[in-house]
Structure formats: C-alpha cells, structure tokens
Amino acid sequence: MSASGLLKSQRFRQAREDDWRRLERLMDKAEKGAMAKLTDAEILAVPVLYRSTLSALSVARETSLDQGLIDYLETLSARAYFFVYGSRSTLQDRLTGFFSVEWPAAVRGLWRETLISAGLMLFGALVAGWLVTIEPEWFYAFVPGELAGGRDPAASTATLRATLDGTADAEGLSTFAAFLFTHNAQVALLAFALGFALCLPTALLVLYNGATVGAFVALFASRGLGVEAGGWLLIHGVTELFAVILAGAAGLHIGWSVAFPGQRRRLDAASEAGRTAGVAMAGVVVMLLAAGLLEGFGRQLITDTFARYGVAAVTGLVWALYFYAPRREAVHGH
The missing domain is CATH 1.20.58 (Methane Monooxygenase Hydroxylase; Chain G, domain 1)
Known part of the structure; x- marks a missing residue:
C-alpha cells in the first residue's frame, strides 16, 4: 500500500x-x-x-x-x-419448545398419513388374525420363530397362560419382551427411513407389523386367553404401536412428497416434507423409550389383567390429549 x-x-x-x-x-x-x-x-x-x-x-x-x-x-x-440475529435460546428453551410446540404440531400435521398408517396396521392385524383362527399354521408365516420364543401353536395352553401371568421363567419372559420391543423399534425406524422409496416399503412394513400383532393375539384368543393377551400387550403396546404408526406416517409423508411433488422440484418437496417428518420421528424415539420403560417395569410389576387395561387406557388418553387436544398457538416473539 x-x-x-x-x-x-x-x-x-x-x-x-x-x-x-x-x-x-x-x-x-x-x-x-x-x-x-x-x-x-x-x-x-x-x-x-x-x-x-x-x-x-x-x-x-x-x-x-x-x-x-x-x-x-x-x-x-x-x-x-x-x-x-442468532438464536440465544438455552437447551432448556429448545427442549421446552420441542415438547410443547414442535412435536405436537408435527404430529397434527401428519393426521392424514397417521390415519392411513393406523388403517394399514389394523388391516394387517385383522387379516392375519382371521387366517390364524381358521388355520393355526398361518402363525408361522407372520411371527418369526425368534420372536415367538416357543409361544406358538405347538405350545400348551398352560404354557401360554404362564407367559401372560408372570409365572413363566422370568428370564425367558424378559428376553421375549426385549426382543418384541427391539422388533417394533426396528420396524419404526425402517418405516421412516424407507419413506423415500415412494411409500410402498413403508406401507408393507406397517402392514406386516400389524399382521404380527394380529397373529399373536389370535393364537392366545384361540386358547381362551384373548382378554389376558390384550392386557399383556397393550400396557406398553398403546405407546409402542402408536410410535410405529407415527413412524409409518412420517415415512408415508416423505414418500408421497417425493412421488407427487406438485409444482416444486422433487428434491425441494422431499426436503420440506423431511423437516416435518423428522420432528415427528424424533418424538417417536421418545415414545419408544417410554414404551421400553412400561415394558421393562410396568408389565412385570402389574400382573392383574384389568389393571393392565387401565394403564393402557390412561396412556392412550395421555397421548391423544397431548397431540390432538385444542391449544392456543404460541405467539412469535414472546
């Protein structure tokens, strides 16, 4: 210079x-x-x-x-x-915003896909349950051997009953419960991850998960244990299966946006859908953790069938109110 x-x-x-x-x-x-x-x-x-x-x-x-x-x-x-211009919010502020606003809003935004996902799971459960009822051998087509853990059509009614009331081998029961949780968690994560493949893999996964549940319940119902099996499953299943349904909804949302982007570029449509689906999926992980706690403690400590249905009803009501109850929108800037 x-x-x-x-x-x-x-x-x-x-x-x-x-x-x-x-x-x-x-x-x-x-x-x-x-x-x-x-x-x-x-x-x-x-x-x-x-x-x-x-x-x-x-x-x-x-x-x-x-x-x-x-x-x-x-x-x-x-x-x-x-x-x-940068965000100066604390971790507590971010968590509060996620649980109070972002997650419920994302789930409400996926209500159409949630209904479709729930319908697919219910359809799979009904079809598999009907097939197992008329021919028990169908059970093996829907429930993997490692998931059944010996609780299959070859098991005696006494063995199946012992599984539900907690008198069966505790270690074996815990292993089965952990495997069932891991199975549903994997289905949830895959249902979301495969959403980019134009919805079909996600839909099939949700359908299959419903078929697994339907076959399992039908087997116990055929031995006069349907009510007990429902309580055993739903004490954690309301949360766990709802998490799978929401994961499926998130995957369907992405897949539909990729298949039918409208006037947007396909990549832009997928990116926009991914933001909403991603928030919902982050919450699904929280739900799976909650289901794991209910499975690991609640189901082992609560052995009365009607008490189990009571817990299931309460958790269902809590999730329904949390996600879908009317609430005031947060005012930006405050």
Missing part, C-alpha cells in the same frame, strides 16, 4: 475505532457467558454498533483499504451478527 493509502486507512480507523472497540468489548463479554450482565443500554447499543461496523466494512472494501483492517471488520461483524 502507498504512503497516501496508509495515511488514509489510519485516518479512517481513528475516526471509527472507538465504536469498533466498544463493540468488540461487548462481544467478548457476551461470548464469555456474561450476557446476563449486559445492561439494557449495552444490549440496545449492539445493533447500532453492528450496523456502523458493516457500513465501515463496506467503505473499506470499496476504497481498497489495507487487508488487515478489512479482515478485522469482517470478523467483528460476524461475531455481532450472531448476537443480533
């Missing part, structure tokens, strides 16, 4: 440096976790100083002042930008 250019840069800096230094001190204070200690006057001053710094940066670039000054102003402007 020439001597005249250097002198010009020095004069430019001297005329504005006090504001830059003040903004730098405020950013240092905020970034060190002392934001709460900023006074109202300091907080109000930051946007003004930020705009002034941006203006100085623009002038410095246009007049080709020294590169060191330009780099300094760019860094300072970037720091101030994140203070002025």
Whole structure:
C-alpha cells in the first residue's frame, strides 16, 4: 500500500475505532457467558454498533483499504451478527419448545398419513388374525420363530397362560419382551427411513407389523386367553404401536412428497416434507423409550389383567390429549 493509502486507512480507523472497540468489548463479554450482565443500554447499543461496523466494512472494501483492517471488520461483524440475529435460546428453551410446540404440531400435521398408517396396521392385524383362527399354521408365516420364543401353536395352553401371568421363567419372559420391543423399534425406524422409496416399503412394513400383532393375539384368543393377551400387550403396546404408526406416517409423508411433488422440484418437496417428518420421528424415539420403560417395569410389576387395561387406557388418553387436544398457538416473539 502507498504512503497516501496508509495515511488514509489510519485516518479512517481513528475516526471509527472507538465504536469498533466498544463493540468488540461487548462481544467478548457476551461470548464469555456474561450476557446476563449486559445492561439494557449495552444490549440496545449492539445493533447500532453492528450496523456502523458493516457500513465501515463496506467503505473499506470499496476504497481498497489495507487487508488487515478489512479482515478485522469482517470478523467483528460476524461475531455481532450472531448476537443480533442468532438464536440465544438455552437447551432448556429448545427442549421446552420441542415438547410443547414442535412435536405436537408435527404430529397434527401428519393426521392424514397417521390415519392411513393406523388403517394399514389394523388391516394387517385383522387379516392375519382371521387366517390364524381358521388355520393355526398361518402363525408361522407372520411371527418369526425368534420372536415367538416357543409361544406358538405347538405350545400348551398352560404354557401360554404362564407367559401372560408372570409365572413363566422370568428370564425367558424378559428376553421375549426385549426382543418384541427391539422388533417394533426396528420396524419404526425402517418405516421412516424407507419413506423415500415412494411409500410402498413403508406401507408393507406397517402392514406386516400389524399382521404380527394380529397373529399373536389370535393364537392366545384361540386358547381362551384373548382378554389376558390384550392386557399383556397393550400396557406398553398403546405407546409402542402408536410410535410405529407415527413412524409409518412420517415415512408415508416423505414418500408421497417425493412421488407427487406438485409444482416444486422433487428434491425441494422431499426436503420440506423431511423437516416435518423428522420432528415427528424424533418424538417417536421418545415414545419408544417410554414404551421400553412400561415394558421393562410396568408389565412385570402389574400382573392383574384389568389393571393392565387401565394403564393402557390412561396412556392412550395421555397421548391423544397431548397431540390432538385444542391449544392456543404460541405467539412469535414472546
């Protein structure tokens, strides 16, 4: 840089440096976790100083002042930008927003796909249950051997009853319950992940999961244990199966957007659908964790059939109110 250019840069800096230094001190204070200690006057001053710094940066670039000054102003402007426009919410704020607004809103936005997913699961359960009722050998077509764990048409009624009332081998029961939970969790994750394949794999997975449940219940019902089997399953199944239904709904939402993007580009449609589905799927993981707790503790501690139905009814009501009860929309900016 020439001597005249250097002198010009020095004069430019001297005329504005006090504001830059003040903004730098405020950013240092905020970034060190002392934001709460900023006074109202300091907080109000930051946007003004930020705009002034941006203006100085623009002038410095246009007049080709020294590169060191330009780099300094760019860094300072970037720091101030994140203070002025960036999110300063805490982890607690983010979690509160997710559970109170984002997750319920995403699930409500998927109500059509949720009805379709629930219908597919119910249809699969009814068809498989009917087939197993008329011919027990159909059971093996819908329930893998490792999932059945010996609870199949070859088992005695006494063995099946012992499975439900907790008198069977505790370790074997726990293993079966854990396998059942893992199976449903895998179906939920796959149903969502395969949504990009134009809905069909997701629909088949949900249908198959319903068939597995229907075949299982039909077997116990054929031995006069249908009511007991329902309580054994639903104490955690209301949460677990609803999670699978919502995962299926999220996958269907993405698949439908990819198959029929409308006036949007296919990639844009998938991206937009993925944001809503992704929020819903994050909540599904929470539901699966809750189902795991109900399965690991509630079902083992509560052995009375009607008490199990009571827990199932309460969890169903809680989820229904949480997702679908009318609520006031949050006011932006507050």
